[in-house]
Amino acid sequence: QKEVEQNSGPLSVPEGAIASLNCTYSDRGSQSFFWYRQYSGKSPELIMSIYSNGDKEDGRFTAQLNKASQYVSLLIRDSQPSDSATYLCAVNRYTGRRALTFGSGTRLQVQP
Amino acid sequence: ETGVTQTPRHLVMGMTNKKSLKCEQHLGHNAMYWYKQSAKKPLELMFVYSLEERVENNSVPSRFSPECPNSSHLFLHLHTLQPEDSALYLCASSRTSGAADTQYFGPGTRLTVL
Numbered sequence: 001q002k003e004v005e006q007n008s009g010p011l012s013v014p015e016g017a018i019a020s021l022n023c024t025y026s027d028r029g030s031q032s033f034f035w036y037r038q039y040s041g042k043s044p045e046l047i048m049s050i051y052s053n054g055d056k057e058d059g060r061f062t063a064q065l066n067k068a069s070q071y072v073s074l075l076i077r078d079s080q081p082s083d084s085a086t087y088l089c090a091v092n093r094y095t096g097r098r099a100l101t102f103g104s105g106t107r108l109q110v111q112p
Numbered sequence: 113e114t115g116v117t118q119t120p121r122h123l124v125m126g127m128t129n130k131k132s133l134k135c136e137q138h139l140g141h142n143a144m145y146w147y148k149q150s151a152k153k154p155l156e157l158m159f160v161y162s163l164e165e166r167v168e169n170n171s172v173p174s175r176f177s178p179e180c181p182n183s184s185h186l187f188l189h190l191h192t193l194q195p196e197d198s199a200l201y202l203c204a205s206s207r208t209s210g211a212a213d214t215q216y217f218g219p220g221t222r223l224t225v226l
Contacts, residue, residue, distance in 0.1 A: 004154070031211055031212070032211045032212050034214065034215075036217075042219070042220075043114075043200075043202055043217040043218060043219050043220045044155070044202075044217050045114070045217070046214055046215075046216070049212075049214055051212060088154075088155070092211040092212075093211055100155075100157070100215060101154075101157075102154040102155040103154055104152070104153065104154045105154070
């Protein structure tokens with residue numbers, strides 16, 4: 001079982017729609033969760049971080065965390081073509097490994 | 113710009129060459145990281161430095177040798193690489209090596225080994 005699993009996609013949504021990206025993780029000790037966006041040929045850039053169960057909103061982005069079910073999701077409202085990228089889910093834990101464990105990413109395509 | 117720079121941005125080298133990748137962060141962070149990103153694979157952690165001390169080596173072959181002379185600079189020395197080492201090498205930094213601290217990535221070095 002992969003430590004962090006994401007559907008590779010591509011996830012295709014029309015412009016203006018809500019894009020929903022999902023991520024599951026296997027380590028129950030995970031405490032910190034991050035969503036990064038990576039454009040083709042570029043490095044990952046942080047979109048959001050979340051640490052507590054529930055929702056966290058930042059502009060058009062909402063991260064949702066459910067530790068009991070071991071999943072974290074990212075919702076993008078009013079999707080724009082510029083949102084087309086690969087979205088990486090990453091998790092971390094307070095003890096043991098000191099760096100992020102990444103999923104393989106979900107490729108999002110927003111159709112104009 | 114994230115405040116993390118990497119040079120060179122592109123590197124082509126033969127299997128017998130020796131080269132070095134450089135990373136510099138201007139954020140006042142105390143932790144720095146090397147990641148490898150190969151096509152169709154998740155980012156793989158290679159090394160973690162915290163306060164200039166290597167705190168994690170993720171079973172990386174000895175042909176990759178990191179160096180952290182101070183908290184702002186990180187190097188990855190390469191020698192006798194294999195074609196399968198061709199990948200995007202990403203440097204990142206964070207305030208500390210704690211789990212809650214966000215990691216900021218540099219633009220990466222695209223390495224091709226012939």
